[in-house]
Amino acid sequence: MSTQAALNFNNLCEILEKHNNDPAKLITILQEIQEVYRYLPEDIMTFVATSLGISPAKVYGVATFYSHFALKPKGKYVIKLCDGTACHVKKSTAILEALQTRLGLNEKNNTSSDGIFTIETVSCLGACGLAPVVMINEEVHGAMTPELALKEIDKIIQQEENKQ
Amino acid sequence: MITLNKIDLDQISLAYNSSLEKISGRIILCAGTACVANGAYKIRDRFLEVARAKELSISMEIQKENSGDYYLSKSGCQGFCQMGPLVTILPANILYTRVKPEDVEEIIDKTIIKGELVERLVYKAPGKETLCPTPKEIDFYKKQRRFVLKDCGIVDPEDIQEYISRGGYKNAEKVLKKMEPEEVCQEILEAGLRGRGGGGFPTGRKWALTLKEKSNKKYVICNGDEGDPGAFMDRSVMEGNPHSVIEGMIIAAKAIGADEGYVYVRAEYPLAVARMKKAVNDAESLGLLGNGIFNSDFNFKLHVMEGAGAFVCGEETALISSIEGKRGMPSPKPPYPAQKGLWGKPTVINNVETLATIPLIMNMGHAEFRKIGTENSPGTKTFAVTGHVANTGLIEVPFGTTLREIIMEIAGGVTDNNGNIDNSKFKAVQIGGPSGGCLTAEHLDMPLDFDSLKSVGAMVGSGGLVVMNEDTCMVKIAAYFMQFTQNESCGKCVLCREGTKQMLNLLNDITKGKADHNTLILLDELAEAVKAGSLCALGKTAPSPVLSTISQFKEEYRAHVEDKKCPSGNCKDLLEYKIVPELCKGCRLCAKKCPSGAITGNLKEAHIINTEICTKCGICFDTCKFKAIVKE
Amino acid sequence: MKKTLLINGNEIEIAQEKNLLEVIRKANIELPTFCYHSELSVYGACRLCLVEIEGRGIQPACSTLPEQGLKIKTHSSKVRAIRKITIELLLAKGGHDCTTCGKSGNCQLQKLAHKLGITHIRFKKEKTISIPDSTAPSIIRDPNKCVLCGDCVRMCSEIQSIGAIDFANRGKDAMVLPAFAKNMNQVECVHCGQCARVCPTGALTIKPEIDPVWQVLNDPSKTVVAQVAPAVRVAIGEEFGFPPGTTCTGQMVSALRNLGFDKVFDTSFTADLTVVEEGNEFIKRFTTQKDLPLFTSCCPAWVKFTEQYYPDLLKNLSSCKSPQQMFGSVAKKLLPGQLNIEKKDLVVVSIMPCTAKKYEARREEFTKDGIQDVDFVITTQELARMIKEGGMDFKNLAPDSFDLPLGFKTGAGVIFGNSGGVSEAVLRYVSEKLEQKKSESYEFKEVRGGDGIREFTTSIAGHEVKMAIVHSLGNARKLVNKIQAGQADYDIVEVMACPGGCIGGAGQPDYSDQSIRNSRTSGLYKNEKMIQLHKSQENPYLQEVMHQLSGSGEEAAKQVHHFLHTSYQTKKRIIKEGIEITSGKLEISVCFGTGCYLKGSQKILTTLLDQVKRDDLQTRVGIKATFCFEKCGKGPVVSFGNKIVTACTPEMALEELKTLLIENEVFS
Structure with missing residues (x-):
């Protein structure tokens, strides 16, 4: 654990150095930090603010403005459900409801307590030709139905159980 | 510092084209997001695997010497997403649709080796038997005018040499070497180019206003924060032909006197970010970006910045805030970005498609350009056609094309909820995304351009076109x-x-x-x-x-x-499920399945739904085999 | 040719106005706004100053340039409809329970709703979302009442250069919050209260202490004494219909007695005391050329600011307590004996123009045996409210005067209330003391003025004394940065955190116009003219009080120092600062400030971590990466438990680690 923390911290320093502690690069810096920590921990954001010479409230303001920043750790599998117009008219909502019910999550509480799943809706993944679309981590699944989506979830749950 | 500014575009072109001549054929794999999601990379791997087994030389890159007999390259989105993954075989220009890895061997055996068609992979118009082996015969492509998108779907977006071999950066060279900023602005003004990002402000005027501002520092920004749900044309250009955007930006920079620029790409588009970044690096290493470009005294430094997920950053002042590392909140205008933009300096912000059009205009001249499209909206426009149509995908048509041509011909017609084509089901088309409006059957024959759309309360917006059938609740x-x-x-x-x-x-x-x-x-x-x-x-x-x-x-x-009725039957709270006694066989199935026990009735007698208890879940409706349950 | 435009058909000349709104206001039309403040940048969010311009439609006046020939309607039906809907939308959103709101009567939203005749809200009312944050000593933040105009955010960052609060979240969830939604007392807020001053609604209000003050006033066992800061007397009248700047000392003292204060004293007395103490301190430093420039320390917001951002300047801060705290310690020392009461029964109440004074009074340094030197601090506004509650006809009260001796002051003690006043008062003392002769005149008009940063050099006894006077912390930051960059050099610097100085404090009656600050400043100078004496050293009671404080002999000087001086310490800007890399009880903090980082703090950290890992002590030793804020030339700085090691090397760090482990018996 501590070794990981030290590694992460080294990464953090490298990121800040690479961007010259330039407050104009805040968004890019936060993006890169999120790659390292998988979310934006509070102490890290305070550290960043001090390094960049801006107030922590400003960093917090930016981090909470953009939807890509996570202030809580995300699940191992991030399920992005596209709710773009094309997906919406092809009933993406039904898929969302099915997934949420299955994992016991909702809009506010969107990460499962075991840290495996996070469900997010995104405005458009740009794969409208395949509507409705679900993206699980980097993998795009097109022409989804609630049943198909649940099958994917079950597959992952199975995989995770096998690992244990 | 090593100066690489003595670049010779003709030499690069010549070398590339002579390599192309050496190969016997080319396989182009569409690697747009949709095709990749459908397994395009699995097909690529299969091609290489089969080729190895058959001792056929297929190379993934084009080399000056020792090129393989065949060149397998990837392209950006070809637009025909519904029919993907798409594989094109050159020189015959045969387009295979819905290709699966298992089809690859047959393609190699028949088409590549023997020059025969694999008929089952050839596109046929819905309900027709005629084979359409090349894009020329396919309605989807035939009726389009692919102008900005022309090279998307052909060139390898990650190969700057291929872009150059097709005349790329020639126009930037011409502008930098031979033209004054005023002339460039004038040319674009006379071309009548209007911003493709939304409002349709004349690009030439925007540039001239920025040129007029006296400042030691100016910026050009490419707005790639395409966020309309159901629109993905900018992404396709950035993924499919990133160098055209860079060339447009170089010309814009010259026109306004800028020496630094940003490409701001929406965060949901990782591939576009990666391709733009690679393109910028490649252009830099050839000296097409940097200091003293083309041996002139013109410098241009270009950055690529990834957004972080905020639709509002498509608004130019918000985008500027975001580049400055702040919350993307718009600020009041005036001052306009042309006066006080990024870091308070005069800034031009153009949309991706607009910038990609610039080199084309410089190439053909404003007079030729004006021949495309309408008087007040010259040129073409890309649209993302989605929703209830047979062919969803990315299209490009001249301004002035009617909705009927787009929906019924290019997109192949309106579909019902089961995916069958039925043009009588057309209800409306939503154009311009969340900022736009709806058009109905009465507008089907209206020529689309900036002004006609505005007059009916819609807008071109970024070009999302969502077709809706009668079962949609407005x-x-x-x-x-x-x-x-x-x-x-x-x-x-x-x-x-x-x-x-x-x-x-x-x-x-x-x-x-x-x-x-x-x-x-x-x-x-x-x-x-x-x-x-x-x-x-x-x-x-x-x-x-x-x-x-x-x-x-x-x-x-x-x-x-x-x-308190929803005519299309979508609003759950306004629905009532009823059993038509004449149709009900009294099979008890619906009553058994009803989770709230709202259905009563004896076996072989017509059942009744107690509307007080009914939760309108719709299970009975889906269950009934006799269509005895109706919602109204 | 002069440029004009038409407002509601009337021709109005365009002078130097930056925007249409100012032209319209010049035409005596009160266009409503929440987010427009002449001192802040144009924000354009409240949409209340919309006007209809012929040919251009609906435009916001605040961000439209005044141009020749514009035809403007300020109250067309379209504009009225939008304005009304805007207010309705705002009222539908928050918990605007006017009758129980601290801002009631002064709330812009309330006034506007009344003006627009809004009697019911057609939109769905939302439930209130969060509990008000009243953890800070000076400010209560109630997000339910926030209209998100951003005035507070811009005030805090643009004028004060702090940024303790900022926008967070987006869209309908947007809020103004301290970092990480913490409480106001957990972040770098310096309690200047300027955010609350510009807040148009009750979202940010001053935390009142009226109730406990009433309570002690009504408690017969308590002796309650008041001290009134100079800036209060020229502003309180505004609450009772006097023009800004009117001196109302007499009525105010009278009112205080009416309210039940046993004694009414003047903070100007201890301001005189401050002048002498600070003057002596300056002379000592100036003649030895040590720890210059001397920064004034009367302003608690500035003191906290320095402790947070410039710890290396703490030695430059005057060690003098502020007049409020000097009064507190003098009163708690002398009054029990003089009034023949027990110390615990003496209650000192300050009446201040300032909200940071509430924080200052609660600082540990000013509390002895659980008793604060100053027990309660109420603002000018709070006093006005008490007077109103007491039902007094302020205007017609028979004037009364302060009690002696702590109510006697010179003019120097009075002008403490405005920017430049402290400097002038100190100059009056220092010049005579250094030149060793009495001078005829007393005014140093060069230091007066309204500019945010004023520099000035004077010659005293053949020495050049370089001074700077700044108000607002943003200006202070600019000046300090200049000094630290070696671009400026002064002997004495006066800092007041509020624009205009204490007369512009957040506890003063609401004002939006800079001209009101100017009136109050000239009010104080006029007030001074009415006073017989103008130099602190001439205050006859100073010596007497000093003597009573310290007795005589060897110990006297020490005693004086004990009562009248204080010390400062580095403060963290935000709680939980630093990144914990291992977690254990034995704390090691490696500074990652720029200076230390460049000198190799990362190498030290890595070395320490490696060692800790080798010895498997990750759960015993807690290594943190932190900022000490001291841009000392002696980096890298590492702390091992309580020991601070400067110019640390990896080798030293390992040695220190070993020592720490042995000391704590991890190793034997």
């Missing part, structure tokens, strides 16, 4: 867009922040049967206030879907409010 669609804008409102100005929320409340009241006559009056009054009084374009256009659906579908709103 109030729900308005609510959907309002939900979107409300989520994406930055929260700065009162009218947009609170107004979108309350408009959504009112729309939800309507779909839930809680509305009365006053709801509509209030909704209308609020929509007009938000439209007139909001700070930025996001807020000002947020009410458009509401205002336009109210004016086009008055009767549908009235039915919701007064009769």
